[in-house]
Amino acid sequence: MANRVRKAVLPVAGLGTRLLPATKSIPKEMITVVDRPLIQYAVDEAREAGIEELIFVTGRGKSALVDYFDHAYELEATLKAKGKSLDVLAPSNVTFGEVVTVRQQQPLGLGHAVWCARHIVGDEPFAVLLPDELMFGTPNCLAQMMRAYDRVGGNIVAALEVPASETHKYGVIDPGPSDGRLTQIRGMVEKPAAGTAPSNLMLPGRYILQPEVMRQLDAQETGAGGEIQLTDAMARLIGTQPFHAFLFDGARYDCGSAEGFVIANIAMAMEREDVGPAVREFIARL
Numbered sequence: 094m095a096n097r098v099r100k101a102v103l104p105v106a107g108l109g110t111r112l113l114p115a116t117k118s119i120p121k122e123m124i125t126v127v128d129r130p131l132i133q134y135a136v137d138e139a140r141e142a143g144i145e146e147l148i149f150v151t152g153r154g155k156s157a158l159v160d161y162f163d164h165a166y167e168l169e170a171t172l173k174a175k176g177k178s179l180d181v182l183a184p185s186n187v188t189f190g191e192v193v194t195v196r197q198q199q200p201l202g203l204g205h206a207v208w209c210a211r212h213i214v215g216d217e218p219f220a221v222l223l224p225d226e227l228m229f230g231t232p233n234c235l236a237q238m239m240r241a242y243d244r245v246g247g248n249i250v251a252a253l254e255v256p257a258s259e260t261h262k263y264g265v266i267d268p269g270p271s272d273g274r275l276t277q278i279r280g281m282v283e284k285p286a287a288g289t290a291p292s293n294l295m296l297p298g299r300y301i302l303q304p305e306v307m308r309q310l311d312a313q314e315t316g317a318g319g320e321i322q323l324t325d326a327m328a329r330l331i332g333t334q335p336f337h338a339f340l341f342d343g344a345r346y347d348c349g350s351a352e353g354f355v356i357a358n359i360a361m362a363m364e365r366e367d368v369g370p371a372v373r374e375f376i377a378r379l
């Protein structure tokens with residue numbers, strides 16, 4: 094049986110330049126979708142999937158992210174004194190030791206961010222969740238991947254179909270034989286030049302990886318965009334360890350851009366019982 098996945102790395106050290114000026118003084122992961130910051134959705138997903146330790150890879154100007162998960166005693170006391178429920182704060186409270194942070198002093202790429210967590214991850218399998226990709230499904234994306242991992246072990250990356258015209262923006266897999274939602278991976282390429290992608294299956298930012306990927310990242314080799322790419326390090330492991338893509342059953346909202354954030358807000362608001370009816374009514378009127 095595969096080793097249990099207990100730890101998740103959440104890289105949050107990027108500069109979020111596509112969302113400027115909003116991200117000038119707040120991390121993009123603190124921007125809200127409906128009434129909670131983006132980071133809360135990723136943390137909820139990880140917890141529901143059985144993750145026990147959340148490793149945030151943060152950088153300069155990201156302290157609001159870590160503060161968000163502290164107990165807010167003054168706020169709690171005020172809510173209590175006013176007879177208001179504290180339930181609303183519950184998801185943002187973490188247990189002692191549940192959140193660990195490590196710094197990435199320079200945003201040298203996603204692969205480098207993951208590598209910064211190597212000492213905390215240690216010698217066990219781990220998940221990676223990119224919080225700016227909001228994945229919506231029941232069970233959630235990582236939980237679906239965990240079920241697949243219990244069957245096949247090794248490394249599993251979430252995959253989603255995109256139009257061929259968009260593959261140059263993403264990590265793309267070269268697929269082998271499929272069994273249901275699982276596809277063996279023959280290769281991977283980060284941001285392939287237009288017209289050269291091996292498939293239209295992109296990597297939306299959920300991974301279950303074996304610790305050996307850290308040894309590949311030790312080399313600090315740069316790839317697409319001059320960044321140290323996680324995709325390149327994973328690609329070098331193919332053939333030495335099982336590597337599968339998992340076709341996620343659900344929706345993906347890319348909150349790395351302004352239009353993606355707006356779409357995510359509309360879609361997630363419409364799913365909610367409390368705010369959904371008013372939002373639907375407004376959209377119908379529009």
Ligand code: UTP
Binds near residue numbers: 205
């Ligand atoms: P992105 O490329 O989407 O994030 O990285 P970014 O660099 O912040 O955004 P733009 O392109 O400038 O608008 C995907 C994820 O990886 C993290 C980001 O925080 C995001 O969650 N990341 C990226 C790091 O932690 N460190 C890096 O060096 C690069």
